[in-house]
Amino acid sequence: xxxxxxxxxxxxxxxxxxxxxxxxRCLAVLPLSFAxxxxxxxxxxxxxxxxxxxxxxxxxxxxxxDFGANLDGQPEKDYTLAFSTRLRSLLEARGISVVTxxxxxxxxxxxxxxxxxxxxxxxxxxxxxxxxxxxxxxLFTSSLAPASPTLFEPWKTAQAAWIxxxxxxxxxxxxxxxxxxxxxxxxxxGLPAIDSMTCPAVAVEIAPDGAAAGSGSASGSLADPxxxxxxxxxxxxxxxxxxxxxxxx
Ligand SMILES: [Zn+2]
Numbered sequence: 001x002x003x004x005x006x007x008x009x010x011x012x013x014x015x016x017x018x019x020x021x022x023x024x025r026c027l028a029v030l031p032l033s034f035a036x037x038x039x040x041x042x043x044x045x046x047x048x049x050x051x052x053x054x055x056x057x058x059x060x061x062x063x064x065x066d067f068g069a070n071l072d073g074q075p076e077k078d079y080t081l082a083f084s085t086r087l088r089s090l091l092e093a094r095g096i097s098v099v100t101x102x103x104x105x106x107x108x109x110x111x112x113x114x115x116x117x118x119x120x121x122x123x124x125x126x127x128x129x130x131x132x133x134x135x136x137x138x139l140f141t142s143s144l145a146p147a148s149p150t151l152f153e154p155w156k157t158a159q160a161a162w163i164x165x166x167x168x169x170x171x172x173x174x175x176x177x178x179x180x181x182x183x184x185x186x187x188x189x190g191l192p193a194i195d196s197m198t199c200p201a202v203a204v205e206i207a208p209d210g211a212a213a214g215s216g217s218a219s220g221s222l223a224d225p226x227x228x229x230x231x232x233x234x235x236x237x238x239x240x241x242x243x244x245x246x247x248x249x
Pocket of ligand 1: 076
């Protein structure tokens with residue numbers, strides 16, 4: 001614990017990875033002691049001390065000068081932020097604590113996003129994207145090769161030790177979406193923010209509902225509030241199921 005504080009004070013991303021790895025080991029016995037070590041941004045969003053530490057991080061991609069894709073006139077950065085807000089409220093209604101990487105139209109670096117996620121000691125980290133290409137929901141996990149956890153986790157490949165958990169989380173999301181008859185596809189990708197996350201991490205890219213494709217109807221389009229609500233509700237229920245499977249440490 002003391003050495004973890006020293007590493008955090010050094011202020012490097014590498015030391016932060018070490019700090020979070022060590023803090024994770026301390027957290028089970030000293031959850032309240034850890035709270036004051038978090039930086040102001042994370043502390044402001046920290047949930048009340050839970051009996052079972054289950055936090056979901058929502059990471060709406062893009063923001064600020066990074067507009068993302070053009071979604072029929074709407075920048076992807078606005079879509080992901082709005083969807084994050086919608087999903088957050090559904091999760092909190094289910095008693096799940098949520099930390100978001102951004103709540104406004106700001107541009108964050110991949111490092112900043114991963115730092116927020118790693119300080120949250122999250123059990124699930126969802127990065128949110130949207131696309132007019134394809135149908136349904138596309139789920140991605142890091143393309144890093146799985147690696148055993150080590151004391152010295154390199155910042156840029158910290159996710160390697162979490163791949164197994166990330167794929168398991170992806171499986172829960174996949175099953176829930178399939179059950180809800182939302183088309184879903186799986187993939188691997190190299191995203192710097194995810195590759196540095198020390199949590200089960202999945203990128204969720206929302207595309208139009210396949211059933212509406214070519215129908216000429218707004219129903220099932222990305223902008224359709226009913227479709228957004230359906231996807232968000234399925235994800236929220238899936239995360240509730242994920243919580244029931246116990247801590248992923
Ligand atoms: Zn995107």
